Amino acid sequence: MRVFYMGNNWLGWKVLEWLDAQGEEIVGLSVHPSSKQKHGDEILSTADLPDEQVFDARSLEDEEVLSRIRELDPDIGISILFDYILRPPFLDLFDGSVINLHPAYLPYNRGQYPNVWSIVEGTPAGTTLHYIDPEIDTGDIIARKGVNVEPADTGKTLYRKLEQASFELFKDTWPAIASGRVSRVEQKREEGTYHRSDDVEEIDKIDLDASYKARDLINILRARTFPPHESAYFEEDGKKVYICVNLEYEQQE
Numbered sequence: 664m665r666v667f668y669m670g671n672n673w674l675g676w677k678v679l680e681w682l683d684a685q686g687e688e689i690v691g692l693s694v695h696p697s698s699k700q701k702h703g704d705e706i707l708s709t710a711d712l713p714d715e716q717v718f719d720a721r722s723l724e725d726e727e728v729l730s731r732i733r734e735l736d737p738d739i740g741i742s743i744l745f746d747y748i749l750r751p752p753f754l755d756l757f758d759g760s761v762i763n764l765h766p767a768y769l770p771y772n773r774g775q776y777p778n779v780w781s782i783v784e785g786t787p788a789g790t791t792l793h794y795i796d797p798e799i800d801t802g803d804i805i806a807r808k809g810v811n812v813e814p815a816d817t818g819k820t821l822y823r824k825l826e827q828a829s830f831e832l833f834k835d836t837w838p839a840i841a842s843g844r845v846s847r848v849e850q851k852r853e854e855g856t857y858h859r860s861d862d863v864e865e866i867d868k869i870d871l872d873a874s875y876k877a878r879d880l881i882n883i884l885r886a887r888t889f890p891p892h893e894s895a896y897f898e899e900d901g902k903k904v905y906i907c908v909n910l911e912y913e914q915q916e
Contacts, residue, residue: 664841667691667737667757668710669720674826675743676702678764678833680709682741685837690735693718695746720747732756739840742795743833750797761795762840763802764833766825768809769793770855773800778822780858781812782886783866788812788821790829792836794847799857803847805840808832815910817888863887869897869906884908 664687670679671694683689692710694703696719707717716735722728733756740761742749754761767777768789781788789809794802810828812821839845866883887895888907896905 664688665690665736665738667693667732667735667740668743669693669741669745669747669749670706670743671695671699671703671746672701672744674764674766674829675745676705676709677830678741678743679706681830681834682837683709687841690737691716691718691732693720693723693745695720699746720745723747723749723753729753729756740795748799749795754795754797762792762805763795763800764790764792764829765800766790766822766829767800768807769800769804770850770852773855773857775858775860776818776863777858778818778825779863779886780856782816782818782821783882784856785882786856788825790825790832792832792840793850798852801850801852803849805845805847806832806836815912817885817908817910819889822889867893867895869895871897871899881908885910 666682666687666689668679668689668691670676679689689710689712692706692712694700694706694717697703710717715731718728718732729752737757738760740757742761742763749761767773768787769791771786772780777788780786787809789807791807792805793800794805796802808828808831810824836845867887869883884895884906885908890907894905894907896903898904
């Protein structure tokens with residue numbers, strides 16, 4: 664397959680590394696700007712493409728860039744933790760064959776921070792391979808894999824579980840994608856949940872004078888425990904006090 668790849672973070676690097684090991688031809692690459700890159704150097708090194716085949720993620724709607732990508736004649740576009748919305752005419756370059764790996768059990772937790780909202784809202788956790796359409800995480804589903812949320816999970820531990828499950832799902836599903844043997848299951852857009860990046864701001868500030876159910880408060884605190892990132896907090900004497908929790912199972916004798 665001639666692949667145009669768009670990726671970021673550890674998962675974006677590892678999927679690209681795996682595709683390269685399978686002998687797939689990476690003909691183009693799009694990466695986040697340097698300030699937003701995670702594992703960017705590893706991604707660039709793995710792709711090992713000349714500069715003219717590497718594109719800034721912010722430029723994928725530019726006419727000149729679209730023309731250059733068209734000349735690469737890609738068979739498929741692959742998006743892995745790519746934090747930019749892809750729309751026509753970019754999608755039209757691939758005749759609809761642009762797929763995304765989203766670490767959520769769609770249609771639940773479209774958008775940002777699925778690891779947080781599965782804990783806070785009790786929605787199913789998992790990972791989904793789906794086709795990209797002009798909306799956010801609403802395209803037809805190729806495959807899904809559920810992940811169990813345990814009482815001792817934090818936002819960080821669940822993120823790592825979703826990361827690994829996503830990698831496994833991609834590897835398991837890719838042979839069917841490459842051979843054109845996948846089915847498409849339409850998402851029901853009226854179902855599921857969606858969150859923006861700034862939605863966590865509504866839960867992060869703990870009101871010391873408010874009443875919470877113990878379960879709800881614990882879920883917020885553990886969902887937002889992901890050091891070194893900012894966590895939930897309360898304010899006292901004009902200062903924010905951040906809260907990270909440590910959860911451990913009882914040791915059985």
